[in-house]
Amino acid sequence: MSATNQASWQRGRVVSIDPAADAIARIVLALDTPVRAEPGSHVDVRLDTGEVRSYSLVSAGADGRTVTLGVHLSPTSRGGSRFMHALRPGDELDVTAPLQNFPLRIGAPRYVLLAGGIGITAISAMGTALKGVGADYRLVYVARTRSAAAFLSELAGLHGDRLELHIDDEGTGLDVGTLVGGVDARTELYMCGPIRLMDAVRRAWVDRELPLPNLRYETFGNSGWFDAEEFVVKVPDLGVETTVGTDESLLDALERAGVDMMFDCRKGECGLCQVGIAAVDGTVDHRDVFYSEEQKTAATKLCACVSRVVRRPGAPAVPGTVTLAVH
Template identity: 50%
Template sequence: MNARTFHDARVLETTDVATDIRRVVLEPPPAARRRADPGTHLDVRVEVPGGRPEVRSYSVVDSTPDGSRLALTVHRSPTSRGGSAYVHGLRPGDSLRCTGPLQNFPLRIGAQRYLLLAGGVGITALAATARTLARLGADVELVYVGRSRDRMPYLTDLQAELGDRVRPVVSSEGTRLDVEDLIARTARDAPGTEAYVCGPLGLLDAVTGAWHRHGLPQTNLRYETFGSSGRHAAGRFRVQVPALDLETVVDPGSTVLEALRRRGADLMYDCLKGECGLCVLPVRTVEGVLDHRDVFLSPQQQESAEALCVCVSRVAAGPEGNDPLLVLDLP
């Protein structure tokens, strides 16, 4: 059971492990130490521009067995809303308010075969899983996709530990991932495979679509998202909630949830990644295009434009010369 209790952890080390990607090693207080299983993450309190506190989730890349040292690895995105910049500013000796290890992406031991698919910094959610399966002697393949090797943290380390079970797919070297072929081979050669995927929304869409087309069991496909990847560039738009007599503006660096909460709206939410569905609100009208960035709503629900995960999804392409308008109801 996830215990979302915050404590102050001490920053022990900070190291750049790839371009714009920093590893941060934390020392939790003794009372908060426990083993971080593969797939766990920490919820971290950060300060975003304006001094506002927000919560972000970062995967535990590795830890000591007793939980006295936990490592996060964070990409500083040029479109960051402030969380990654805050973490990149930490220095040894600083204190970071965070939870203990929380589990939303558990590894199930005992599958016939494992396929791990990481897109970019999505490797942070899968590195511990890959190492655990390698130690257990499981049949595992890690497909690691990136733009260039200097932006692919832990690639060399994982190749040293897993050997040819790591398959790098590097755009700058002219290689590309054929998701349809990968899933077709999986269905043909090892239909009992369990797949664990973490990466941008486009990658997840491709994998889930191919998985369904080839008739593989839905329960054998597990994934985590970045929660911030979308099909349109993030822009400014307006949001109204008539039931609360509330109207506000959502800037490119913010979310609907954050904007409404700043205006005093008391809304339910949890994962902040578009996975749990707790923050879904009904859409009354929209002037513009809904940019669904969640994996909770089905494609049919997204197409209907009747609901929105307000923690990640946005509005784009409004009437020329005006900010797009989103009008929401309460559940």
């Protein structure tokens, strides 16, 4: 899902940075210019390298002069989460006004909000808004451990028994079939989390023939079926061959090698950065929501901003290889 946004940049100053959960920082920014933040919105932040990263808004101050982010320190960070976790009170950085790619529609008879892990950052403000208008909603929060569940005490205090917590290592993991089986055709489900969770929900939703417009989601580009591995990309027509590191995307590696690339969302949603596959030695880890299941199975194209290649199971310990076709 997407919406047209016009980025308006301003300066932001770090008011505070505190732990929100294991490896998750709560970062409060004061803004030069007041903003209006709708549920599901995000801000873009410019790193010290000049690159731009997007972070969901957990909340915004009543006067619009502060915003709160939740940032997970990714073990495969391409620089963004490391930069954000290194911030200290008083630091300044460039930040946009809130941008909207994941809008909440007010007026549905019932809602299910589903957050997996750090996906709670995109879902939290929706829960606050639905409570504020007296909507009928459930907030389903899935985490591997209780200590990894960010903002848990605040969510519990605000939502009470509308908060449904599923903790994997406590034996209360989410049963997707049960969740979707309890949804009717007039319920809207909003979700953000790991690709495995969201794929399971989408499949169950389609199997039940529920209305597709009522299933709404936002993705994280670093959420894949496999752990990130180094792999080799070749573009014979351009004389390019380079290794894609675990801390960079295929898109980054191609740009580093001098290939002129087109891209926009960097989240596997728009398809602008798609490239053709001439050959692959390994398995394509499709991390996008742009292609259909049939297209992903065919593996003739991939979204360079998020998708990767991994070695086939049991293959020798040599990097996978993808050869791209120039059209």
